[in-house]
Amino acid sequence: MTVPAAPGLPAVHREVRLVRQVSGEQVTERHFELAEVPLPALQPGQVLVRTRFMAVTAAMRTRMTAARLPMPSFEPGRPLWGSAVGEVVAAEGAALAPGDLVHHPYGWREFAAVDEARAQRLAPDALPFPAAHLSQGATAWGALRRAAGVRPGDTVFVSGAAGGVGSMAGQLARRLGATRVIGSTGSEAKASRLRTELGYDATVVRGAGPIEEQLRRAAPDGIDVLLDLVGGEQLRAALALARPEARFALVGALSSQMGEGGGVVSPVELDAGLIITRRVALRGFGVYAHPDLPAQWTAEFGRGLRDGSLAFPHVLLQGIAQAPRALCELTQGRHVGSVLVEL
Structure with a gap:
């Protein structure tokens, strides 16, 4: 089915696509394009997620190349992806419901259709602020x-x-x-x-x-x-x-x-x-290789953030249009800590 336009749900959204692969040059904003596309269609067992925060990492630079990799590469003409936190706004299955905060692997877009198996529900009080779920x-x-x-x-x-x-x-x-x-x-x-x-x-x-x-x-x-x-x-x-x-x-x-x-x-x-x-x-x-580790880390991180014994160094850029800049600045070594974008 196609998600209809509704109050709070636009008919279109924006995503960042790779224009061309990187080969022997520095990553620049010319390697990306910001495209406006219809909201994704939902299949049974999927949820529509409005992305709130996305992470930018060094591995994304490698996935922009034509090198043979042990993981999928980004493809020219298609959106990039990566770790993100968002809010479920529509659901076709029963495991998740609108309003749930989830972690999903489809950053670089304002909305994503996500299989419920790939959307991890996050407890609202697990960490003091949602962006901390994108800590490495x-x-x-x-x-x-x-x-x-x-x-x-x-x-x-x-x-x-x-x-x-x-x-x-x-x-x-x-x-x-x-x-x-x-x-x-x-x-x-x-x-x-x-x-x-x-x-x-x-x-x-x-x-x-x-x-x-x-x-x-x-x-x-x-x-x-x-x-x-x-x-x-x-x-x-x-x-x-x-x-x-x-x-x-x-x-x-x-x-x-x-x-x-x-x-x-x-x-x-x-x-x-x-x-x-x-x-x-x-x-x-x-x-x-350690599926039990994220939950254990979240508990440890939450305690550390609340008692002040741990800090989460990060830079936060505003708006999906800043995502290409975020990756360029990361590859230039401009920041300390995690590089995040708030959509």
């Missing part, structure tokens, strides 16, 4: 607890510490008992915020000298844990400083995702001898 803290929490097993007394290094995951990871490593937390980022201005606001004791700044030398000064006794969002030189430097029985959680590859080529491979030569003799554990981590 679940990834940081799961990687530090489950993949790396942070313990009291650990020295932790987080590469890419100013992004959506990294800006939560410093706080969480401290929460788990780490005694020294080091983060890398792209500018001294962001490094200062990491040290003064987000739980980091010391920072490594790309472009301020060899990463390994900076890390050695920040952690002269070595590191016990790496939460790696970057790969490349930073992963190699972390291995050089790894203590015996160090645990590495590999989560991202920003060195290639944000690079000119936009590929997904972040090649780096690792010293197998160091891995073996120091008994370093390297483990990949993704939230999708």
Whole structure:
């Protein structure tokens, strides 16, 4: 059926489409177009959701390329998608009802027709404000607890510490008992915020000298844990400083995702001898493999936000027309924390 126009329900809405794939150039607003289209039709078992907030992430830059990916790529002429929070405004099934707050995977559009199985109902009082449901803290929490097993007394290094995951990871490593937390980022201005606001004791700044030398000064006794969002030189430097029985959680590859080529491979030569003799554990981590984690994280995050022990660093741009700008600024390293758009 087609959802009819009604008070509060417009006949048309806006969505952001990819104009052309990115290949060897920086992402600009010319890669996107804002299209006005009819409200989507609902099929049985679907709900119509008015999107209120959407997240913009580095992985979206990679999906704009023609590279072979382990996940679907964005297609020219079609809308992008991504994590979003919205309100159900019409329903064809019975599991959800108008007024329900839900998480869904179809950001980049003002309204979305969503299968009920893909719309996760959110408790209105679970977090102090709806946009917090778009935090990437679940990834940081799961990687530090489950993949790396942070313990009291650990020295932790987080590469890419100013992004959506990294800006939560410093706080969480401290929460788990780490005694020294080091983060890398792209500018001294962001490094200062990491040290003064987000739980980091010391920072490594790309472009301020060899990463390994900076890390050695920040952690002269070595590191016990790496939460790696970057790969490349930073992963190699972390291995050089790894203590015996160090645990590495590999989560991202920003060195290639944000690079000119936009590929997904972040090649780096690792010293197998160091891995073996120091008994370093390297483990990949993704939230999708831990279906129980989001609910556990939401409970932890809610407590932390309410008692002031956790912060949610983020920037919030207003209106769907600002979504392309949000992704461009993210790829340029303009922000600290999560990048969100309020529709």
